[in-house]
Amino acid sequence: MTIKSLYQQTAQQFLSQSEAKSLCDRILSFSKADETRVNITSGSTGNTRFAGGQVTTSGDTANTTVTVLCTVGKKRASTTTNVLDDESLKRTVDLAVRLARLSPDDPEIMPELGPQQYANIQNYFDSTANLSPEQRAAAAKKCIETAEGVWKGANAPGALFMAGFLDAQAGATIVANSKGLFAYHRSSRVSLSNTARTPDGTGSGWAGANARDWSIIDPVYLGRRAGQKAVQSRNPVAIEPGLYTVVLEPAAASQLVGQVAGALNARNAEEGRNAFSQRGGGTKLGSKVFDERVTFYADPSDPEILGDPFDGEGFPEGKFTYIEKGVLKQLQYPRFWADKKGVPATMGGGGGGRGGGGGGRGGSLRMQGGTKSLEQLIAETERGVLCTHFFYTNVLDPRSMMLTGITRDGTFLIEKGKITKPVKNFRFNQSIVQMLNNIEEIGKADRAETGSTAPPMRVRDFNFASLSDAV
Amino acid sequence: MAAAATIAVPRILTASPPTIIKSWREPLADDLALEALNAAREAGAQYADARIGRYRRQQLNTREHQITGVSDSESYGIGVRTLVDGSWGFAATAIMTKDAVAQCARKAVRLSRAAKSTQRRPVELAPVTPAKGTWTTPIKRDPVDVPIEEKVALLFATNEAALKVAKIRFVTSGLQLLREVKTLATTEGTLITQTFIRSEASFSATASDGQNVESYTEELPPRSQGWEYIEELNMPAHAAEWAQVAVEKLSAKTVDAGKYDLILQPTNLWLTIHESIGHPTELDRAMGFEANFAGTSFVNPPEKMINKLKYGQPLMNIQGDRTQDHSVGLCAWDDEGVPADKWLIIEKGIFKEYQTTREQAAWVAPLTGVKRSHGCSYADSWDAVQFQRMPNVSLLPSEKDTSLNDIVSATDRGIMIRNRGSWSIDHQRYNFSFSGQAFYEIKGGKVAGMLKDVAYQAVTPVFWNSMDMIGGKSSYWLGGTFSDGKGEPSQSNSISHGCPPARFRDVNIINTGRNVG
Numbered sequence: 001m002t003i004k005s006l007y008q009q010t011a012q013q014f015l016s017q018s019e020a021k022s023l024c025d026r027i028l029s030f031s032k033a034d035e036t037r038v039n040i041t042s043g044s045t046g047n048t049r050f051a052g053g054q055v056t057t058s059g060d061t062a063n064t065t066v067t068v069l070c071t072v073g074k075k076r077a078s079t080t081t082n083v084l085d086d087e088s089l090k091r092t093v094d095l096a097v098r099l100a101r102l103s104p105d106d107p108e109i110m111p112e113l114g115p116q117q118y119a120n121i122q123n124y125f126d127s128t129a130n131l132s133p134e135q136r137a138a139a140a141k142k143c144i145e146t147a148e149g150v151w152k153g154a155n156a157p158g159a160l161f162m163a164g165f166l167d168a169q170a171g172a173t174i175v176a177n178s179k180g181l182f183a184y185h186r187s188s189r190v191s192l193s194n195t196a197r198t199p200d201g202t203g204s205g206w207a208g209a210n211a212r213d214w215s216i217i218d219p220v221y222l223g224r225r226a227g228q229k230a231v232q233s234r235n236p237v238a239i240e241p242g243l244y245t246v247v248l249e250p251a252a253a254s255q256l257v258g259q260v261a262g263a264l265n266a267r268n269a270e271e272g273r274n275a276f277s278q279r280g281g282g283t284k285l286g287s288k289v290f291d292e293r294v295t296f297y298a299d300p301s302d303p304e305i306l307g308d309p310f311d312g313e314g315f316p317e318g319k320f321t322y323i324e325k326g327v328l329k330q331l332q333y334p335r336f337w338a339d340k341k342g343v344p345a346t347m348g349g350g351g352g353g354r355g356g357g358g359g360g361r362g363g364s365l366r367m368q369g370g371t372k373s374l375e376q377l378i379a380e381t382e383r384g385v386l387c388t389h390f391f392y393t394n395v396l397d398p399r400s401m402m403l404t405g406i407t408r409d410g411t412f413l414i415e416k417g418k419i420t421k422p423v424k425n426f427r428f429n430q431s432i433v434q435m436l437n438n439i440e441e442i443g444k445a446d447r448a449e450t451g452s453t454a455p456p457m458r459v460r461d462f463n464f465a466s467l468s469d470a471v
Numbered sequence: 472m473a474a475a476a477t478i479a480v481p482r483i484l485t486a487s488p489p490t491i492i493k494s495w496r497e498p499l500a501d502d503l504a505l506e507a508l509n510a511a512r513e514a515g516a517q518y519a520d521a522r523i524g525r526y527r528r529q530q531l532n533t534r535e536h537q538i539t540g541v542s543d544s545e546s547y548g549i550g551v552r553t554l555v556d557g558s559w560g561f562a563a564t565a566i567m568t569k570d571a572v573a574q575c576a577r578k579a580v581r582l583s584r585a586a587k588s589t590q591r592r593p594v595e596l597a598p599v600t601p602a603k604g605t606w607t608t609p610i611k612r613d614p615v616d617v618p619i620e621e622k623v624a625l626l627f628a629t630n631e632a633a634l635k636v637a638k639i640r641f642v643t644s645g646l647q648l649l650r651e652v653k654t655l656a657t658t659e660g661t662l663i664t665q666t667f668i669r670s671e672a673s674f675s676a677t678a679s680d681g682q683n684v685e686s687y688t689e690e691l692p693p694r695s696q697g698w699e700y701i702e703e704l705n706m707p708a709h710a711a712e713w714a715q716v717a718v719e720k721l722s723a724k725t726v727d728a729g730k731y732d733l734i735l736q737p738t739n740l741w742l743t744i745h746e747s748i749g750h751p752t753e754l755d756r757a758m759g760f761e762a763n764f765a766g767t768s769f770v771n772p773p774e775k776m777i778n779k780l781k782y783g784q785p786l787m788n789i790q791g792d793r794t795q796d797h798s799v800g801l802c803a804w805d806d807e808g809v810p811a812d813k814w815l816i817i818e819k820g821i822f823k824e825y826q827t828t829r830e831q832a833a834w835v836a837p838l839t840g841v842k843r844s845h846g847c848s849y850a851d852s853w854d855a856v857q858f859q860r861m862p863n864v865s866l867l868p869s870e871k872d873t874s875l876n877d878i879v880s881a882t883d884r885g886i887m888i889r890n891r892g893s894w895s896i897d898h899q900r901y902n903f904s905f906s907g908q909a910f911y912e913i914k915g916g917k918v919a920g921m922l923k924d925v926a927y928q929a930v931t932p933v934f935w936n937s938m939d940m941i942g943g944k945s946s947y948w949l950g951g952t953f954s955d956g957k958g959e960p961s962q963s964n965s966i967s968h969g970c971p972p973a974r975f976r977d978v979n980i981i982n983t984g985r986n987v988g
Contacts, residue, residue: 048586049959051760055586060578061854063548080544082565088545095543102537102619104627133560133585141589163762165959195763201771206763272684383787391766392895396906396983398925404904408766408896427895427902427928429981438931465981466928468902470769 013044013062014159014171023066023084030086030093031092033070033100035112036178039312041065043171044129048136048399051163053144055137070096071112074105082347093263095423108336112177113348118316121185122304125213128188129170136166143223150227156198160230162223164194168214175314183314190214194222196230197408197471202271203236203422204471205229206409208251213305216275222391229388229410238467245384246462247377247414250445252387252407253367259432260296261365264322266331266341275401276328277431290436291330296323304445304453307364313348317364369445369455377443377458379417384458385426386412386419401432406468414423425471426464435459445454500664500834504573506657507551510573514580516553518596520657521547521576522806523567524853527749529615533626535634539643541619547874548853551576555583558592558876562924563854567739590711597832597844600811601660606803608668609796610697614648615668617698622646622978628707633714636943638721640684641677642714645691646670646701647953653806661808668798669693670700671953676714678721685720685923687908689713690738690890692950693965695801716909718887723921724912726982732885733758733927733978734878737942739907740866741968748782748789748930749864749968751900752816753847753957754825754834758908764959766898770822777838780822783935788867789817789824798863798967799951806857816864820936828859851962857960863951865969872943875972885913885923886980893983904928924984934975942971 024038049057066089069078077099081092133269144162151160170188175181193208207225209217218369248256263269269276269283276284299319300307310316316336322330334349335342378386385407393405409427414420443456504521511519525547533541548565549572560582564575571651626644633642651667671693689709694700725808735743750756751768757776759767770776782789793800793811802811807829815823825831828848850857879887890907902938910922950969 045909045960047960051762052590052591052758054589054591055558056760057561057856057858058582058586059560059563059854059856060582061550061563063563063565063854065546067544077541078543080542080546082546082548092545099541099619101544103535103541103623108537108539133582133590137585137588144589161759161762163759165763167960193763195758197762197767204762211978272679369810391898394893394895396893402983404893406895406902408898425897427897427904429983466902466979468897469930470766470897470899470901 001390003290014042015174017041017062020172020184021182024174024182027066027089028176028178028320029069029091030090030120031068031070031097033072033097036073037069037112038176039069040174041068041171042049042174042177043169045167045169046131046136047132047167048140049079050140050144051164053162058133058136060133066092068096070100072097072100072173074109075100075103076106076109077103077367110335110339112179113181113314114179114308115181115359116183116314116316118183118302118309121300121306121309123212124186127214128168128190128212131168131190131214136168139166139192139219140164141276142219143226146220146223147194147196147227147230150224150231154231156231158199160227161197161199162194164192166192169377172432173308173311175310177314181314183310184371185308187308188212190217192219192222196226198230199233199236202471204409205233232412232419233410233422236411238424241426241466243461243462243463245381245458245460246441247381247386247458248362248456249374249386249388250454250456251389253392253457254431255390256403256435257367257454259395259403263401264332266333267337269331276331277399283331284328285331287328288326289433290323290325290326291353291439293439293442294323294326294436295321296365297321297365297368299364300364302366305364305366311348315345315348318346331350344371366453372441372443374443374456374468377441377456378414378419380441381414381417381458384414386414386422389454390450396429402429403432404429406470425468427466427468428463429465430463434461494709494962500565500654500979501656501662503549503567503569504571504654504699505515506548507576508658510576511518511553511580514577515584516555516658518554518658519551519576519806520655521549521551522850522857525652526852527615527650531622532625532643533630534626534643535630535641536627538623546852549575550850550853550856551579552856553579553583554594555580555731556587558583558590558597559594560584560586561856574761574875579887580608586964589704594830595833597831597842599659599807599829599844601657602663602804602808602810605664607666608695608801610668610699612698613650613668614670614698614701615650624915625701625706629674629710630883632707632710636711636718637716638678638680638718639676639714640679643675645673647821651863651913655804655806655808659772663808665803667695667802669695669953670697671934672701672704673708674706674710674713676717678717680721683721685717687700687713687720688890690950692967693799693934693953694797695799695949696797702733713754719921720923722754722907723910723923725984726886726922726925728980728982731980732882733975734882734885734887734913734972736875736887736889736972737946737948737970738890738950739888739905742894742971743905744864744866744968744970745955745966746894746896747900747903747934748817748869749861751931753859753861754827754831755859757825758834761957765957769899769901772823773838776822777835777904778821778823781820782812782822782932783820785819786869787817787820787935787938788815790814790865790867791816791845791862792865795863795967795969796931798949799953799965800863800967805846805848806850807844807848809844809848812846814845819960822959826861828861832858842888851958851966855960855962860957860964861955861966864970866941866971866973868944868947869941872945873940875942878942878972878974879918880912880916881972886922887913887918888925901930903929903931924982926981926983927978928981929978934978937978938973939976940974942973946971974985
């Protein structure tokens with residue numbers, strides 16, 4: 001048996017639209033199933049990791065992965081391969097058909113979609129797709145040298161320890177099916193983050209950003225911010241755990257409010273399994289669930305989000321306001337559950353319990369920001385704790401969105417509008433439902449500055465349960 | 472709720488005789504790997520390794536009377552790692568032709584040169600004797616090749632048995648099966664092919680009495696075994712007993728927060744070992760290489776820790792081991808061709824040695840006297856670069872044959888925890904929080920009923936120094952996971968942790984069940 005790929009990728013290392021169409025047609029022609037869907041991800045990644053002030057590992061990879069989903073009657077199964085010669089593709093399709101035939105009927109199955117119309121979203125940038133290993137190493141060097149400059153400027157002894165990661169990805173997402181749907185979209189994304197640690201081990205600072213377009217990320221800014229936080233966070237003092245007013249930087253806020261996306265699934269809410277379930281049955285739709293300043297919406301065309309125009313079924317991504325001025329206005333209805341409930345579907349999903357078994361989808365979910373900057377939020381704080389970001393946040397109770405986690409890489413006491421001292425890290429145990437009812441102020445999200453679409457916010461009565469000696 | 476479906480358990484259409492795998496060979500792997508090494512050398516690499524992997528993963532998930540997902544995936548490609556003047560480069564491709572792998576090798580050399588522009592300390596590799604040969608996980612029946620009908624029938628019989636238990640509303644069960652064939656060639660002369668087979672099952676049941684909802688997940692650890700392991704679990708026979716725990720949780724009383732003596736069954740303790748001993752004793756973490764992501768370690772700096780840190784009491788012995796039967800970290804060689812190793816990380820409560828790769832061995836050799844790698848290099852895919860990953864890390868049992876019952880009998884006021892729940896630990900592995908699946912109040916040496924809303928929060932060295940009783944050999948149990956995350960980009964490692972039950976004194980228990988309406 002000869003094992004080799006007969007498919008030659010293009011110079012840009014991922015499938016063009018015409019190449020993708022021809023590959024999909026080829027795969028669909030092999031299928032004898034009632035309905036067949038093909039999902040392809042084709043792309044390249046380039047990453048550079050650094051630690052101890054130098055690049056440690058880096059890698060360039062390219063791959064094209066095909067998933068075939070076959071439906072026979074009400075039975076369905078999928079198979080995946082990255083071996084793209086005809087023999088392997090036929091084997092992959094045949095296996096999907098065979099697995100489907102052997103599966104019992106799925107009462108929640110939904111037919112494949114026909115051709116759809118999609119928003120024209122431009123979220124592919126050459127600056128990201130063409131980022132070379134040399135440019136990545138140079139960016140790492142800028143982070144390292146800038147942070148080290150901050151350290152030297154503070155006349156501090158010894159050498160700052162710098163670590164970080166740059167990851168650039170570019171490629172195409174393709175959905176095609178036997179009912180004539182064909183969707184092709186190219187996109188790029190890049191992220192850069194870095195951590196500065198002081199030689200005495202008492203201080204640590206982090207800064208990071210992510211974007212579709214590499215040209216808006218500034219390694220010097222990120223290096224400087226990590227360095228400054230490291231300098232400022234040295235020799236933290238212990239303050240008593242308890243309820244504190246906190247100012248959450250955008251990265252920290254994003255880690256907490258991201259939980260809301262997982263609770264938007266209508267079926268889970270109706271089955272009593274998440275925070276938007278009404279005690280005794282039903283959901284909280286139409287009820288005030290958060291402070292009136294809290295609004296969550298999804299819009300892939302939003303310039304700060306630039307999401308993808310369709311999901312894995314080829315269902316068009318739409319604009320929805322889920323929480324408006326604190327009121328739960330909309331839940332996510334995957335196709336099966338929407339059909340059952342007689343409401344319009346808001347996303348793909350049907351069959352195999354995907355009509356509602358999982359969480360909600362948060363890819364383009366955004367919390368609406370206010371007008372004030374992070375600095376203003378700090379300046380208006382009488383006494384509180386500033387959090388840079390968190391580590392290992394995990395759910396303790398999904399029904400109250402109760403999370404636990406640890407503050408990290410820059411935790412400071414604010415007194416009378418000023419950062420007065422670094423404090424030791426805390427473990428928090430905090431319900432996000434309560435937190436979003438305890439809002440004092442929501443600031444302005446600024447992706448260019450923070451790399452996050454979540455706004456900074458000030459929240460009262462945030463529960464720090466215990467101290468951590470971790471730096 | 473989904474419409475009720477008739478349970479149609481498919482008949483097994485084809486009998487599949489037990490298979491004993493001798494060795495899988497990729498027909499082109501050796502040639503392609505050597506082609507890549509030649510290209511790397513010609514482009515200027517002083518060292519290179521080429522790793523070709525073919526991964527076959529099968530997953531089957533069910534919910535009550537329906538299949539929620541059947542998937543079968545295959546991934547095949549080559550990753551080439553190069554060392555030029557002491558700097559690493561790596562590139563990977565799925566195009567498996569001689570030209571493409573040579574081009575991939577040259578790209579890796581380009582990445583090495585880019586990294587060199589930032590170099591401060593060149594990489595030095597610990598010596599290793601070049602290895603040649605093949606190895607395969609010892610199994611009786613390849614789980615990937617078991618007919619799907621047999622797998623579906625097993626899971627549906629499991630769900631059906633659980634659904635017969637009063638108050639059980641939802642059940643999920645699943646299987647994850649892996650076959651991985653990996654060839655490694657190095658410019659030093661290593662040429663090896665290993666075939667790994669791993670199997671895992673899952674089960675969870677949710678009970679409701681109309682007011683409250685409680686779930687219970689059974690701890691069914693992954694193993695380096697074939698289908699025979701899944702059969703040994705006998706899920707249909709145990710499902711009702713597991714589901715009954717979810718029902719019992721409905722009437723559990725909420726815990727009063729405070730200090731208790733804590734008895735951890737091995738099904739809970741393995742994860743605490745993983746997070747609070749496994750991760751902090753990774754040398755790359757201790758040296759800051761994970762500072763930007765997973766964090767660092769309180770077991771640092773090495774010169775103040777090796778032979779000095781009192782991690783726990785003298786009854787505590789922690790072993791790193793990639794030779795342990797049935798463990799998912801089992802192998803013959805690591806991803807640098809270093810033979811599988813077994814050594815004590817903590818001996819009689821004192822920290823002795825970190826986990827190391829070839830690059831890291833020299834960093835601590837003057838302190839430990841060990842110049843070779845402990846064989847902890849691993850990459851989770853052909854397109855991921857290998858780096859330091861945890862071997863199986865286990866708490867060795869007591870010489871005395873103490874049982875779980877002996878520990879309970881010796882405890883006046885405590886809480887016993889079964890299976891893992893939510894967990895969280897800080898970035899230096901000091902302050903942690905672990906929950907579980909089922910909690911039992913211990914009063915006067917006896918189980919006095921079930922509790923709920925329990926999590927224990929502690930500081931690592933204090934917690935381990937409070938361990939005063941551990942079980943003997945007959946109480947030892949091997950837990951583990953397929954998904955231990957580390958690194959940027961994140962990679963997933965398969966790992967096992969064995970342990971007996973153990974008791975910890977005066978541990979802080981919090982109540983997690985805050986009512987927010």
